[in-house]
Amino acid sequence: MQKIFINEEHFNPTHTLECGQFFRFSIDNEGNYFAISGSKRAKIIPKNNGYEVQCDNANYFKNFFELDKNYQQKKEELASFKFLQKPIEFGYGIRILRQDLFEAIICFIISQNNNIKRIQKIIEAVCKRAGSKVKDDFGSFYAFPTQNQLLKLTETDYASLGLGYRAAYLAKVVPLLTDEFLNSLKRMSTEVARGALIALPGIGRKVADCILLFGMQRGEVFPVDVWCERVYLSFFKNHAQKNPRIAKGREKISDYLSKVFGTNAGLAQQYLFYYMRSN
DNA sequence: CTCCAGGCTTTAG
DNA sequence: CTAAAGCATGGA
Numbered sequence: 075m076q077k078i079f080i081n082e083e084h085f086n087p088t089h090t091l092e093c094g095q096f097f098r099f100s101i102d103n104e105g106n107y108f109a110i111s112g113s114k115r116a117k118i119i120p121k122n123n124g125y126e127v128q129c130d131n132a133n134y135f136k137n138f139f140e141l142d143k144n145y146q147q148k149k150e151e152l153a154s155f156k157f158l159q160k161p162i163e164f165g166y167g168i169r170i171l172r173q174d175l176f177e178a179i180i181c182f183i184i185s186q187n188n189n190i191k192r193i194q195k196i197i198e199a200v201c202k203r204a205g206s207k208v209k210d211d212f213g214s215f216y217a218f219p220t221q222n223q224l225l226k227l228t229e230t231d232y233a234s235l236g237l238g239y240r241a242a243y244l245a246k247v248v249p250l251l252t253d254e255f256l257n258s259l260k261r262m263s264t265e266v267a268r269g270a271l272i273a274l275p276g277i278g279r280k281v282a283d284c285i286l287l288f289g290m291q292r293g294e295v296f297p298v299d300v301w302c303e304r305v306y307l308s309f310f311k312n313h314a315q316k317n318p319r320i321a322k323g324r325e326k327i328s329d330y331l332s333k334v335f336g337t338n339a340g341l342a343q344q345y346l347f348y349y350m351r352s353n
Numbered sequence: 354c355t356c357c358a359g360g361c362t363t364t365a366g
Numbered sequence: 367c368t369a370a371a372g373c374a375t376g377g378a
Contacts, residue, residue: 094359182359189358192376238374243361278361299359323368324360347359 075211076132081124084145086167093168093348095288097181097194098201098218111138112174113217115210130210140169148338155335158342161349168344171288175256177218178289183243183276185284192236199235203227224248243276250274264292279325287340296331296339298324305346306331 087107091099098110107118116129116138129135136142152158173181180200185193204219204227225248232241259267264286271282283297298306306327335342 183361185358186360187358187373188360188375189377192358196375233374236375238376239361239372240374276361280360284359297359300357301359351359 076129078127078129078132078136078141079121079124080127080139080141082167084149084167085125085139085169086165087118087125089165089168089348090139090171093165093344094190094351095284095344096171096173097185097190097197108212109138110215110218111135111171112177113206113208115208115212115215117212128211138172140172145169148341152335152338152342152345155342158345161345164352165345165348168341168348170291170293170341170344172291173288174218175260175285175289176221176251178285179247179251179271179277180218180224180244182281182284182288183247184237184240186240186276186278186281188240196236200224200232203231203235221248221251221253240276246275247277260290264295267292279328283328287343293337293340294332294335296328296335296343298328298331299347301347301350302343303327305350
């Protein structure tokens with residue numbers, strides 16, 4: 075058992091885990107969160123002035139929670155945007171999670187045209203079906219399946235797990251996600267990597283952007299979905315109308331907001347998404 | 354019953 | 367190039 079302490083000033087487990095970037099979390103009847111990433115699990119326990127993360131690999135979760143990044147600075151930079159004040163106030167303590175790339179690709183393909191409850195349900199079903207059973211100090215759980223483990227599932231298997239029309243996407247894309255391909259992706263520029271991701275079955279601009287942001291730490295990416303489009307239309311319409319280069323369409327909204335927020339675009343997106351979806 | 358969910362693919366204009 | 371239908375499933 076290893077422990078990490080995270081000050082509450084720039085970390086809130088509820089907002090970080092439930093803001094929509096991540097799906098494999100749960101909460102026990104004492105109010106403690108569990109987060110599963112890859113083959114590892116962490117328990118997050120409230121303490122004075124912060125939270126204690128208990129796990130078997132502290133370094134893994136220090137990286138997972140981006141503890142090497144300066145969120146005070148990010149907060150100050152984003153606070154200069156007045157329309158972010160309420161979202162930041164509401165979702166205080168959000169951190170962008172460094173998720174496993176393979177896992178992020180699978181999870182965000184599942185997320186398309188779907189609701190978060192069912193996304194979580196499907197992912198757990200996939201993990202239980204194909205993932206390894208792991209034991210830790212808190213009991214046992216299922217790791218996210220490796221590529222080799224998912225290769226054993228057919229389109230029919232995925233369909234039986236409730237994936238709907240996404241079953242065909244996974245059956246086609248999993249064989250393409252070799253370690254060699256994933257490692258080459260990580261070395262590409264954001265633009266090139268986005269193109270390579272969109273070339274895969276079941277991945278369009280929005281899913282690719284989520285993968286870039288949450289699985290490849292490309293903080294300048296601003297994924298735009300139906301919710302963000304609404305945010306844009308309500309919060310940014312007046313601003314955008316003053317800029318003739320801004321046109322309609324989610325891709326152009328994403329391009330524009332990436333420039334507006336720079337390296338903090340993804341964090342700004344999470345604040346806005348969480349705020350809008352909760353109100 | 355219809356409508357929608359962190360969209361993508363295919364087809365038509 | 368843009369626009370729109372079709373897609374599986376389950377909950378509201």
